[in-house]
Amino acid sequence: MRHFCKQLVFVLIVLFAVQSLSANEPVSNKNEEPEQKEGQKVEKFNPGEFIFDHISDGYSWHILTFRDFELAIPLPVILHSSHSGWHLFMSSKFHHGHSSYLGFEIAKEGSNKGLIVEKLENDTFETPFDISISKNVLALLISMTLLLWIFLSIAKNYKQKPNSAPSGMQSLFEPIILFVRDDIARPSIGEHKYEKYTPYLLTVFFFILFNNLLGLLPIFPGGANLTGNIAITMVLALCSFIITTFSAKKQYWIHMVNTPGVPWWLKLPIPLIPVIEIMGMFIKPFVLMVRLFANMLAGHIIALGFFSLIFIFGAMNVYAGYSISIFSIIFAIFMMMVELLVAFIQAYVFTLLSAIYFGMAMEEEHH
Secondary structure, X not given: OHHHHHHHHHHHHHHHHHHHHOOOOOOOOOOOOOOOOOOOOOOOOOHHHHHHHHHOOOOEEEEEEEOOEEEEEEOEEEEEEOOOEEEEEEHHHHOOOOOOEOXXXXXXXXXXXXXXXXXXXXXXXXXXXXXXXXXXHHHHHHHHXXXXXXXXXXXXXXXXXXXXOOOOHHHHHHHHHHHHHHHHHHHHHOOOOHHHHHHHHHHHHHHHHHHHHHHHOOOOOOOOOOOOOHHHHHHHHHHHHHHHHHHOOHHHHHHHHOOOXXXXXHOXXXXXXXXXXXXXXXXXXXXXXXXXXXXXXXXXXXXXXXXXXXXXXXXXXXHHHHHHHHHHHHHHHHHHHHHHHHHHHHHHHHHHHHHHHHHHHOOOOOO
16 A cells, blocks of 8 residues: 555655646757747747636636646636626637637736626727636535545444445545544533534535535546635635624634733723734634645645746756756755645634634633
C-alpha cells in the first residue's frame, strides 16, 4: 500500500509538471532570434498571467496548451441581456477568448477582465446578468456529487448492517468521522450538545478536505482552486457565524457587553472592552474565511512560481532553463507534499474553530 501511494504521488506530480510546462515554451536561445512571420508578434512569457490563469475561475476547463493547440472542456454560458434577452450556448463559441459570439465576448482588460461583456452599437460595453456554469461551479457540483455518493453509500451500509464490522469505503471514512465527533465536536461543544452540531461539522470538514485534495490533482476533475476562492470560504465562514449567533445563550451576550473580571473603567464611560468583544464577534468568521483562502491560494501560487522560473531562465538562455528546471521540479515536489499536509490541516482547523465558537456561544453560567 505504501509503495502504491508513492507511485500515485509520483504520477500526479509528473502530470502536474507536464500540464504546467506545456502551457508555455521558453525561447530556444538568448542569442537566436525566434522564427517570426511577417506581421506576427512573438509573445513573451508572462509569469503573472501564467499563474493567475491557472488559479482563477473561467468559462472553460483548461487542460493543456501546446504551441497553438489548446485543449479545454467547454462549459455552458447562460446570460441575460437587457437588449436581447436570454442566451444559452457553450463557451467554445468564444474560441478560447479569441473571438466574440452574438455580440458577447470575454473582456481582456479593464475592471471586467475575464468576464463576459456585451458590445453595444455605440462601441460601449455592458455587463450582462451572468449565471454561467463556470469552472468553479462545475468543480463544486463534482465535489457535492462525490460527497453525496460516498456518504449515502456509507449510511446505507450502516442501515443495512448496523452490527457488522465496517468494510469498503465505510472502513476508510469511519475513523475520520469518529475523529471529528470525538476529538473535535464533543470536547469543544460539550457532552450533551455536540450531537446537534456534528452533522454540520462533518459536512464542513469533508467538503474542505475533498476540495483541497481535488485542487491538487493536475487533471480533470481536479485542478480547480475552489477553496482558494474567497467567495467559497466566505460562505463557509458565514454559515459558522450564523449558527454561532443563533445558538448563543444569554450568558454569551452578557459576556459580550459586560465581561466579568474586567475593571469598570474599561467599560464606562467609554465601553472599550464591549466594543472589542463585539468587533471580535465579526473578526472570528473573517479570520476563518481569510485563513482557508490564503493558505490554499498561496500554495498553488508558490508551486506555479517554481515552474515559472524554468521559462524565465529559459528566455535568457536555453541551458539556464534546463539547469533551473531540476531545482524547480524538486521544490515543486516539496510544495506538493506540503500542500497535501495543508489540505488536511486546513480542514481540521476550520472545523475545530467552528466547534469552539459553537461551544463558546452555548456556554452556561457557572455557579
